[in-house]
Amino acid sequence: LAKTTQPISMDSYEGQEVNITCSHNNIATNDYITWYQQFPSQGPRFIIQGYKTKVTNEVASLFIPADRKSSTLSLPRVSLSDTAVYYCLVGDLRDNYGQNFVFGPGTRLSVLP
Amino acid sequence: EAQVTQNPRYLITVTGKKLTVTCSQNMNHEYMSWYRQDPGLGLRQIYYSMNVEVTDKGDVPEGYKVSRKEKRNFPLILESPSPNQTSLYFCASSQRGEGYGQPQHFGDGTRLSIL
Numbered sequence: 001l002a003k004t005t006q007p008i009s010m011d012s013y014e015g016q017e018v019n020i021t022c023s024h025n026n027i028a029t030n031d032y033i034t035w036y037q038q039f040p041s042q043g044p045r046f047i048i049q050g051y052k053t054k055v056t057n058e059v060a061s062l063f064i065p066a067d068r069k070s071s072t073l074s075l076p077r078v079s080l081s082d083t084a085v086y087y088c089l090v091g092d093l094r095d096n097y098g099q100n101f102v103f104g105p106g107t108r109l110s111v112l113p
Numbered sequence: 114e115a116q117v118t119q120n121p122r123y124l125i126t127v128t129g130k131k132l133t134v135t136c137s138q139n140m141n142h143e144y145m146s147w148y149r150q151d152p153g154l155g156l157r158q159i160y161y162s163m164n165v166e167v168t169d170k171g172d173v174p175e176g177y178k179v180s181r182k183e184k185r186n187f188p189l190i191l192e193s194p195s196p197n198q199t200s201l202y203f204c205a206s207s208q209r210g211e212g213y214g215q216p217q218h219f220g221d222g223t224r225l226s227i228l
Contacts, residue, residue, distance in 0.1 A: 044156070
């Protein structure tokens with residue numbers, strides 16, 4: 001299983017860029033890296049997904065180095081509403097059939113005014 | 114509207130009384146999964162299903178059962194609930210598995226309290 005490690009918490013101020021790094025040393029060849037955002041009492045919400053190099057959408061960017069042993073979620077110019085827990089998820093293909101996904105412990109991002 | 118619906122949203126019950134948490138998705142997704150979330154432990158996968166009649170254990174399957182008789186439904190069954198199953202539960206679905214590049218859609222959660 002590809003376990004992940006993230007910082008437990010981070011603080012930032014409005015308007016700053018925030019980078020959250022996730023380590024996944026045992027990532028397998030078929031694994032994708034996915035980031036989710038979760039607000040209190042709500043289900044996680046998909047932010048971005050990638051396999052290698054860089055992926056960008058309207059919400060965030062995801063940087064994945066060549067060895068794929070880590071990834072960095074980049075949130076440009078955060079606002080107070082970005083205060084949430086961010087999860088790094090690495091898909092684990094088991095026996096080319098079943099899939100068992102492991103969420104990291106999550107990073108609690110607090111955006112301050 | 115594409116959604117994953119869980120019921121009930123809240124439940125307080127007693128040890129040993131069988132309960133079922135229903136999960137239904139309207140996106141024709143093949144993959145469905147159950148997670149529990151506990152303070153300090155993040156989200157842990159209980160069971161998942163790749164398709165109808167195909168289920169497999171996640172990280173914390175003990176004390177739980179699931180079934181996938183129809184594509185849209187994936188109920189979570191606690192045959193004899195115990196206090197250590199008090200938690201916040203999430204159901205999720207996606208088109209095939211996430212390893213194929215499709216993100217999971219999560220329900221709004223079910224908060225279970227087992228006394």
